[in-house]
Amino acid sequence: DQQVKQNSPSLSVQEGRISIxxxxxxxxxxxxxxxxxxxxxxxxxxxxxxxxxxxxxxDGRFTxxxxxxxxxxxxxxxxxxxxxxxxxxxxxSDNAGNMLTFGGGTRLMVKP
Amino acid sequence: DTGVSQDPRHKITKRGQxxxxxxxxxxxxxxxxxxxxxxxxxxxxxxxFQNEAQLEKSRLLSDRFSxxxxxxxxxxLEIQRTEQGDSAMYLCxxxxxxxxxxxxxxxxxxxxxxxx
Numbered sequence: 001d002q003q004v005k006q007n008s009p010s011l012s013v014q015e016g017r018i019s020i021x022x023x024x025x026x027x028x029x030x031x032x033x034x035x036x037x038x039x040x041x042x043x044x045x046x047x048x049x050x051x052x053x054x055x056x057x058x059d060g061r062f063t064x065x066x067x068x069x070x071x072x073x074x075x076x077x078x079x080x081x082x083x084x085x086x087x088x089x090x091x092x093s094d095n096a097g098n099m100l101t102f103g104g105g106t107r108l109m110v111k112p
Numbered sequence: 113d114t115g116v117s118q119d120p121r122h123k124i125t126k127r128g129q130x131x132x133x134x135x136x137x138x139x140x141x142x143x144x145x146x147x148x149x150x151x152x153x154x155x156x157x158x159x160x161f162q163n164e165a166q167l168e169k170s171r172l173l174s175d176r177f178s179x180x181x182x183x184x185x186x187x188x189l190e191i192q193r194t195e196q197g198d199s200a201m202y203l204c205x206x207x208x209x210x211x212x213x214x215x216x217x218x219x220x221x222x223x224x225x226x227x228x
Binding site: 004034042091097100102103105 | 116145147152155210
């Protein structure tokens with residue numbers, strides 16, 4: 001069973017517009033969430049995270065929103081740039097922090 | 113840049129052969145993790161070490177897989193009698209001991225294994 005799901009395998013956005021990537025989870029024990037970005041032939045790169053005690057975390061162009069009651073989080077990128085084109089993974093951890101559970105990824109394409 | 117490094121980056125082997133991968137974590141990190149990623153999927157946890165102790169193993173880690181971190185620094189992942197289903201990207205990550213509100217793991221570039 002998939003505990004972390006990213007239901008959109010791909011997303012195409014125009015440069016300068018907002019990109020919204022979504023993630024749903026089922027395990028109530030998850031209390032820390034992360035977004036990773038992955039370019040081809042590279043490992044995932046940590047982007048931004050959020051703890052369950054918050055509902056929003058912002059870092060420059062990237063903002064993550066968490067809705068605990070809906071078990072849903074989203075990553076907003078604004079404005080989107082062509083260099084943001086990559087696969088984005090949502091990941092979750094319980095409070096032990098011993099492993100990350102990843103979603104299947106969303107491929108973002110930002111068109112110039 | 114002293115990020116996580118992995119060697120080799122690519123490995124092609126014939127079914128039934130043994131392969132070994134190496135991971136060098138970020139130097140001050142005491143935790144080291146192995147994940148496997150297949151095409152179109154997210155990384156899946158295999159195992160992790162706290163210093164030299166292997167503390168958790170996924171059920172994905174069959175008896176043919178063994179991981180070591182002998183001196184609490186680099187780690188090796190060995191697959192014996194490889195099968196075509198072992199073809200995947202093997203990712204290594206490292207971190208400090210997780211503390212409240214900080215569970216980030218930092219990944220290496222991965223080793224892509226192809227079993228023919």
